Every structure is written in structure tokens, then in C-alpha cells.
Amino acid sequence: MTALRYFAPCPRGLEQSLAAELTALGATVEAAVGGGVAFGGDHATGYLANLHSRFASRVLLRVAEGSYRDDDDLYRLANRCEWERWFDVRRTLRVDVAAMRSPLRSLNFATLRIKDGAVDRFRTRTGARPSIDTEQPDVRIFGFLDERTAVLYLDLSGEPLFKRGWRTERDDKGEAPLKENLAAGLLALAGWTPEQPLYDPFCGSGTIVIEAAQQALGIAPGLSRRFGFQNLLDFDSSLWAQLHSDAVRKVQAGAGAQQLRIAASDIDGRALEQVSRNAQRAGLPPDALRVERCNVLDARPPFDAPGMIVTNPPYGERLELRAASGAPDGPEAWNGVGRAFKERFNGWRLWILTSDPALPRQLGMKARRRTPLFNGSIECRLFGFEIFAPGQAPRRPGT
Ligand SMILES: C[S@@+](CC[C@H](N)C(=O)[O-])C[C@H]1O[C@@H](n2cnc3c(N)ncnc32)[C@H](O)[C@@H]1O
Incomplete structure (x- = not known):
């Protein structure tokens, strides 16, 4: 089993429900913190969490961590990370950063430095750079900064998981729908x-x-939508096809039951x-x-x-x-x-x-x-x- 480390954010107040759900899906829960759950597992764990979690807002894969004191440290952290292992330079990219007690003055600038670090790595290695698309990126990087430590994540979900794929933009939002x-x-x-x-x-x-x-x-919440991990280089399409068809079989068992x-x-x-x-x-x-x-x-x-x-x-x-x-x-x-x-x-x-x-x-x-x-x-x-x-x-x- 490959040990991968994940973090799933969720609406505040649902951390314990999410931790129990992830455990039932076979994940090893490390910690439930305010607004999410850190957990470990293999490749399939990440796919299963995306497909079956009813409480998570996203599933993020932890790819880099380091201490930082200024924006240049963030640049270096992002520049050291082997992004080319995860996605092709032709993929479009978006970077978001959240912080708690960070000493940095501007989160926008921190975001820019992380983006530069990742993009420059591609440029020196391949001569090309991924383009930025803030609307519909193929790949999203999340940075989380606390007082001293920066963690970089790759988003495996793409669109947030509360989007189950059945609500249309056109007419079905209703008056203040719940997520x-x-x-x-x-x-x-x-x-x-x-x-x-x-x-x-x-x-x-x-x-x-x-x-x-x-x-x-027994209809899995992610049964009829796409996920960010499908755009990554390590996407295991046969593993995904198997997990997806297991979920389809569960619906058939649930129907009429x-x-x-x-x-x-x-x-x-x-x-x-x-x-x-x-x-x-x-x-x-x-x-x-x-x-x-x-x-x-x-x-x-x-x-x-x-x-x-x-x-x-x-x-x-x-x-x-x-x-x-x-x-x-x-x-x-x-x-x-x-x-x-x-x-x-x-x-x-x-x-x-x-x-x-x-x-x-x-x-x-x-x-x-x-x-x-x-x-x-x-x-x-x-x-x-x-x-x-x-x-x-x-x-x-x-x-
Ligand atoms: C906050 S929205 C509910 C949103 C819903 N949970 C969703 O996710 O779409 C409140 C709903 O209460 C309805 N409403 C307001 N007054 C009502 C009443 N007297 N009887 C029944 N429904 C009412 C509104 O039409 C509105 O759809």
C-alpha cells in the first residue's frame, strides 16, 4: 500500500461526521481539525473519498511541506516540488492559499509566489509553462499557511464535492439552496x-x-460527475473504472430494496x-x-x-x-x-x-x-x- 496523505475540508461542525465516514471508507484518520480531516491511505482511498464522501467539500493530496518565514521561502518550496510528476505542462492551473496566523502581509502575493515557483519549475525543465485559468482550471494547487509551516496540496476533486452533478446553473438553484x-x-x-x-x-x-x-x-454522491484526479498523470483509469462500477452495482442493489x-x-x-x-x-x-x-x-x-x-x-x-x-x-x-x-x-x-x-x-x-x-x-x-x-x-x- 502506497502511503499518501490527504486533507478533506468540510463545513465547520461536520468534522466528526466526516472522520467517521472516511474511516468507514477504509481511510486512516490522523486528525479532525476545525474545518476538515487529515487522513492517510493509498490511491484508491483518494478516489473512494471523492466518490462516496457526503460531507467533504474537497479531497486534497499533500505534496509538499516546509517551514517558511517570507514569500521567497514559499517560492522555493513550490519550486522544489516535483509538479511534473503530477501534471502535464499543457494543463491549465490555478493556485489558492488559505492562512491561519501567518505572519505574511499579503495572501495574494503569497499565492503569486507559489504560482511562480511551480510555473518556473516547468519552464526550466521543459521550456514551456502551464497557463493560468482561474475559472475552469484543469489542476488546482492549494497552499495552507500557519504561523511557520506551509503545506502544498494538489486538489483531487476539481469542482467542490457538494456539487453532485444534478443542479443546473440555469434554473434550479432555488432560493438560497443549501450545499x-x-x-x-x-x-x-x-x-x-x-x-x-x-x-x-x-x-x-x-x-x-x-x-x-x-x-x-445507495446512490454515491459522486457517481455522475468528473473529478480533478482524472486530469493528473498518475490517474489509474482501470482502478477508477472498478471503483465506479462497484458503486453502480450498489445502486442497483439499493433500488427497490x-x-x-x-x-x-x-x-x-x-x-x-x-x-x-x-x-x-x-x-x-x-x-x-x-x-x-x-x-x-x-x-x-x-x-x-x-x-x-x-x-x-x-x-x-x-x-x-x-x-x-x-x-x-x-x-x-x-x-x-x-x-x-x-x-x-x-x-x-x-x-x-x-x-x-x-x-x-x-x-x-x-x-x-x-x-x-x-x-x-x-x-x-x-x-x-x-x-x-x-x-x-x-x-x-x-x-
Ligand atoms: C431557505 S429556503 C429553503 C432552501 C432549501 N433547503 C434548498 O436547499 O433549496 C426556504 C424556503 O421556504 C419557503 N417558504 C417560505 N414561506 C413558506 C411557508 N409559509 N410555507 C412553506 N414554505 C415557505 C420558500 O419558498 C423557500 O423555498
């Missing part, structure tokens, strides 16, 4: 498993329910059309999701057995619920949502991702769990509630 890996994180933190009924009453473009249905049917109980609704009819198109492109059979247009205030349990509501309602500037005519709008409307849940969803568990710490109070419900998470740069909480019909909340000692 797919954060949606997977909500399901994992909620403890959802495919046997449990699932409902998202603010479904938007359907990210949470599509992610759940893919899991239930489950009678899914996954439902979605939204007040906006256009969102529901998006859900149907997205679900189809995500490889779901036509009856996998139960989809309905409905104001949350009128929502009813979509299945007989109680299950889980996992949802990401409008928040921030979009706090106003679009209320039915005559119903209150704004924060008071949340009280109506809380009442509707308590009256009709007795025995369900409710998980809400929101940036609004006042939401539990507005719902009139007491959160049993609150997990900090980041939706992009927005600090959020995933609040977990148990729903009881009015007057049915169990008496707990001391309450």
Missing part, C-alpha cells in the same frame, strides 16, 4: 436513517430530501417543479419523493408513522414567512408554525437549521439539542426538538 454536504450533515446530526419517515416543509430546491433519497437508494417515506413541500409552486427536475437528474425513480405545494401553516404529516422533520426555513432578511391571507406575517408567524406542528405532528422530531437564536422561543418550543454549524460564512444552529401535542409533553424530573 449538498451541509444537507447531508443535517441528516447525520439529526440521526436520520432511511427506515424513518422524513419531511421537509420548506423544501426549496429539495436539497435535503434529494440527499436523503440518494442515501437510501426500500419503500422510501420521504416527503417535501413548499409554498412556492416553482420550487416544487425544481424539486421534480432535480430529483430526476439526481437519479431518483419518479415515485421516490412525495412532493406537495403547501403553506407550512397547513402542513399535515405525510405518513401515518411519526418520523423526522429536517428543514432549513427562510431566515435573515427573509425571515418573513409567506403567510396565508389573513395569517400574521413576520416573527409572530413562527408562533403559528410552532402551534401547527404541536397540533398535528405529535411524536415527530423536528430539526431546524437557522441563524436566528430566537427561533425556538418564537416557535414556543424548547430545543433539546443545539449544534453550531456554518452555512457558508453564516453562523447557524441546528436545533433539535421533540414535538408533543399541547398538554402531552412528558414531565421530566426538575421541569
